[in-house]
Amino acid sequence: MAGKKNLLIGAAVGALAMFFFDPVRGRTRRIHIRDKAIRAVNKGIDNSLRYKEDMSNRIYGATEEIKARMERRAVTDHTLELRVRSAFGRVLSHPKSIRVTVDKGNVYLTGPILTREVIPLINCVRKVRGVKSVHERLERHTSPENISELQGRGPEYLI
Template structure:
């Protein structure tokens, strides 16, 4: 055990002596001390810059998460009838196979009327369901009908 301790002291003394010779050398010691001080200052400066950048990144992420949490649910909006009709049209006629020229959309006090002829019952049900999901629609009155069937009348 004492041999290890003696070896450690010897190595430590050798390292300390070498450092002393390097830093207190009359010709190059001043330059080496200055360079060591500059490198240490740069290390601390870079570390501070990195910490500042990381802090800004964390702050930005927290702000973004707060904004997402704040806007999780869209606030209900009151649309006028014309705007609501255009909104419904843009939703239900989005698909390429939607019967754009065969269905009319009218809105009165938030109640949407769908009029026209559609090729099959699935499309009829799909148009009514998509209309119900549009924000601002209070009710849907479907006056849609299939080919060969009479058009339902408005009550």
């Protein structure tokens, strides 16, 4: 059994040697393998740098979020409106159809919306830092037919 195993290993090593040291194409094959190895190393370095930068940004964001929660300073209505718009843009198929008004931390939502998106929208807005209350005066629709603000495709990740 050991003899057959050694024979197979020897055949494989011989085939590789013939493949790489072939006088006609061997040099090209060796260069090709070298280039692939260099590319793999460079790609690994790039990925590790990208990962390092991503983790650094996540840590910075998390510390800033903790600082902001601990300070409890007042948020301007304009800033709160921008935060709300940013947050609900992730849960609605047509975020531009919703109008947001903010008055002293109280958020008022108006405009046409699909019925299935109302609860996710309200839950999302309630979680925004600085929101005291959510008042919705939304026009609920079961389908987007005949409502111009709800026409067209929404963001790809919601479909």
